[in-house]
Amino acid sequence: MEVMDLNMFQILILTLLAGLSIIDQMTFTLGIGGVNGIIGVGILSGIVVGNPMLGLIVGGLFQSYALGLGMFGGTAIPNWAAAAIMVTGIAGSVDNISATAAIIGVPVAALTVQLDVFGRFANVVFQHRGDKYAKLGNAKQVILSNTLGLICWTVSRMLPVFVGLLAGPALITTIHGYMPEWLSIGLAAVSKILPAVGMAILLRYLPTKEYFHYLILGFVLVAWFAAPVLAVSLIGLVFAINAFRIGNQASSTAAVTTEGGSFDE
Amino acid sequence: MSKELTKKELRDISYRWSWHRSLAWNYEKMMSLGYLTTLTPFIEKNYKGDEEGRMRAYEVHSQFFNSCPNLSNIILGVDVAIESKLGKEGLDTVSAIKNSLMGPFAGIGDALVVITNVIFGSIAVAMATEGSVIGFLLWLVWNFTLMFYLRPLLLRVGYNRGIELVTTLSDKLKNLTNSASILGLMVVGGMIASIISVKFGLINIFGSEIDLQVQVFDRIMPKIGNAMIVALCYFLLGKKRITTVKLIWIVMILTLLLAFFGILISP
Numbered sequence: 001m002e003v004m005d006l007n008m009f010q011i012l013i014l015t016l017l018a019g020l021s022i023i024d025q026m027t028f029t030l031g032i033g034g035v036n037g038i039i040g041v042g043i044l045s046g047i048v049v050g051n052p053m054l055g056l057i058v059g060g061l062f063q064s065y066a067l068g069l070g071m072f073g074g075t076a077i078p079n080w081a082a083a084a085i086m087v088t089g090i091a092g093s094v095d096n097i098s099a100t101a102a103i104i105g106v107p108v109a110a111l112t113v114q115l116d117v118f119g120r121f122a123n124v125v126f127q128h129r130g131d132k133y134a135k136l137g138n139a140k141q142v143i144l145s146n147t148l149g150l151i152c153w154t155v156s157r158m159l160p161v162f163v164g165l166l167a168g169p170a171l172i173t174t175i176h177g178y179m180p181e182w183l184s185i186g187l188a189a190v191s192k193i194l195p196a197v198g199m200a201i202l203l204r205y206l207p208t209k210e211y212f213h214y215l216i217l218g219f220v221l222v223a224w225f226a227a228p229v230l231a232v233s234l235i236g237l238v239f240a241i242n243a244f245r246i247g248n249q250a251s252s253t254a255a256v257t258t259e260g261g262s263f264d265e
Numbered sequence: 266m267s268k269e270l271t272k273k274e275l276r277d278i279s280y281r282w283s284w285h286r287s288l289a290w291n292y293e294k295m296m297s298l299g300y301l302t303t304l305t306p307f308i309e310k311n312y313k314g315d316e317e318g319r320m321r322a323y324e325v326h327s328q329f330f331n332s333c334p335n336l337s338n339i340i341l342g343v344d345v346a347i348e349s350k351l352g353k354e355g356l357d358t359v360s361a362i363k364n365s366l367m368g369p370f371a372g373i374g375d376a377l378v379v380i381t382n383v384i385f386g387s388i389a390v391a392m393a394t395e396g397s398v399i400g401f402l403l404w405l406v407w408n409f410t411l412m413f414y415l416r417p418l419l420l421r422v423g424y425n426r427g428i429e430l431v432t433t434l435s436d437k438l439k440n441l442t443n444s445a446s447i448l449g450l451m452v453v454g455g456m457i458a459s460i461i462s463v464k465f466g467l468i469n470i471f472g473s474e475i476d477l478q479v480q481v482f483d484r485i486m487p488k489i490g491n492a493m494i495v496a497l498c499y500f501l502l503g504k505k506r507i508t509t510v511k512l513i514w515i516v517m518i519l520t521l522l523l524a525f526f527g528i529l530i531s532p
Contacts, residue, residue: 026287029334031401031408036382039393039401053396060393064460067386068379068453069509077509106517110510123291130289130298134327137320139305146302149289186524188531190517192462193494197512199457200498203450205379207443208499211450218454223488229388229455236451240444247440 003100003169004049004092011165013048014089017041018161019154021081026153035077038063038084045088055088058097062087062105064195068202079116082157083109086164090172102187103175104168106194112160119156123149214239268311268349275424278307278345279338279417286334295331300363303341311348318353325356332367333374336438338416340366342423343431366431373438380449381407387456462532463490477528 006014017033021041025034032040039059046055062084069077083105091100130145208215218236221227227235286299304326312319332340343362347355385404392400423430465477475481482489494516501507501515523529 026290027284028412029408030412031405036386036404036408039389040405043398043401056393056398056401057396059401060390063386063393064390067390067456067460068383078513102517106513110513113510120290120292123289124293126289127291127294127298130301131327134301134323137323139309142298142305142323143285143302146285146289146298149287149291149298153288182525182527183521185531186521186529189464189524189529190520192532193516193520194513195460196457196491196494196498197509197516199453199461199495200502200512201509202379202383202453203495203499204502205376206449206453207446208450211447214447214450215454218451218456219458219488219492220454221451222455222458223486223491227455229391229452229459232455233384233388233448233452236448239451240448243447244440244444247443248437 002092003090003096003172005169006049006089006165010048010089011162014045014085014165015158015162017044017048018082018085018157021085022153022157023150025081033081035066035069035080036063038066038081041081042084042088045085049089051088054091054094054097055084057094058088058091058101059084061097061101061191062109065198067195067198068205069198077113077116078106078109079112079157079160080109082112082161082164085161086168089165090168098188098191099176099179099184100168100172101191103172104164106190108160108164112156115156115160119152122152126152270307270345270349270424272421274307275342275345275421276417278303278341279420281306282338282341282420283334283412283416286337294327294329296337297327297330300330300337300341301326304345307345307348311345312352315352318356321353321356322348325360328360328363330363330367332371333378335378335411335416335419336370336374337367338419339423339430339434340370342420342425343427344423346424346427362428362431369435373442376442377445380445383449383456384452387452387460390460457491457495458488461491461494463488463494464530464532465490466527466530468527 021033021037024030024032024037029036031037032044039056042055042057042059042062043052044055046052046058049055062080065078066080083101086108087097087100087105090104091097126145126148129148130142133141133145203215214236218232221232221235222229282299282303285302286296288302289298290296301323304322308319308322308326312322340363344359347359347362351358385400385407389400389404392398465482467474467476469475498512498516501512507515520529
């Protein structure tokens with residue numbers, strides 16, 4: 001398998017990209033990184049290796065694993081953005097995506113979850129520093145303490161990408177040489193099945209039991225009638241607006257009743 | 266004591282919040298330092314000449330805080346409206362408002378964020394897999410609108426309408442989340458049928474070859490493999506000891522096992 005030969009400069013830029021990606025996630029969330037900017041970070045990585053189209057497709061693949069995941073209240077989730085950077089950096093061509101993703105992307109994304117947890121713990125140090133200066137009313141030092149938190153975020157994301165990019169190509173060439181055919185086929189199958197994990201997490205998060213029938217409708221529209229996503233969204237919007245109106249009428253009646261109740265006090 | 270904030274000052278608070286909110290996020294006080302850092306310029310200006318008030322403000326905003334990055338703008342707006350009107354006399358109210366709103370706002374806000382991202386994301390993913398960047402650009406436009414228009418707008422609404430808004434809003438927001446969930450579930454249903462691909466292979470039973478995909482599963486219903494794998498993941502996630510990462514390994518190993526026996530093949 002021909003993998004990409006990266007020079008040191010490219011490795012460093014891709015590593016910096018991993019840092020930029022998490023900064024965007026924790027701040028402006030403009031879509032160039034983190035959980036919901038994996039396509040963006042893929043395209044940027046693609047530009048670094050001179051193949052933006054490869055980056056777009058890899059970004060799309062890993063974004064499909066991350067759809068619906070969110071970092072709520074600090075839930076640690078697999079580092080799919082890092083995976084997108086590494087796979088775009090190493091794969092070299094579209095044909096190699098699923099093998100590179102399975103050997104480097106998925107394991108690194110899953111194994112480095114602990115680094116995220118570690119970073120969130122390490123930030124306690126800056127929290128204490130900030131608390132100390134808050135007691136003194138020192139605005140400058142409070143701001144600095146908060147900003148120092150950037151270190152924990154970026155280092156915890158840049159480290160795995162840097163190591164992965166250095167060691168990845170050799171590792172992949174070695175493993176791929178010994179890989180039986182069933183394993184290559186299996187890894188390709190895995191890459192297309194993994195989005196199911198994200199969907200299931202999302203279903204656990206949404207009121208699925210209550211609105212199960214809408215899930216069926218969405219499935220049917222695509223499975224039997226091959227409706228595009230946008231069409232499904234728009235039909236969903238019709239139902240949503242309808243439910244919103246009915247809900248509003250119900251709550252305004254309820255509001256009148258409560259107001260009447262509090263008036264008596 | 267009443268110092269009106271200009272439109273620009275309000276917008277700057279929203280931008281500062283977007284940048285600072287989670288930089289020092291930690292398990293102890295989560296967004297606390299981000300909230301305080303966001304407000305430092307406001308505190309310095311608002312309590313000029315009132316050293317006691319200034320120190321009280323630093324203390325109050327050092328308390329635990331964690332909420333939805335977007336809806337927090339409403340809390341910030343209500344907060345600065347009260348503090349700019351009442352000064353340090355308002356700080357107890359502000360503290361109570363922060364504590365009572367951050368939980369519900371986190372729940373509702375995060376749900377809305379997930380649902381919108383799933384809708385934009387699934388369109389972007391579907392197009393990206395085919396090599397088109399348009400879906401992603403659409404998503405970018407939404408993110409920029411959120412950052413430069415909607416979050417500042419929420420802060421301004423919180424500032425102008427104050428506490429009365431909060432009571433009327435929580436009812437509406439709950440309803441909005443429910444309706445958005447309907448939309449979200451429909452899109453997820455569609456995504457299960459489109460973004461996942463499962464293909465069954467040929468197996469040998471008593472010497473005769475059977476094409477599992479064509480002769481068995483396609484006859485039951487299309488995309489049945491997709492529905493089965495999601496149902497399995499959903500079921501497993503209900504188990505106490507199954508984490509996201511464990512589930513990823515389980516799916517990976519199970520798929521490879523089935524591929525070994527030729528039951529699953531490359532789609």
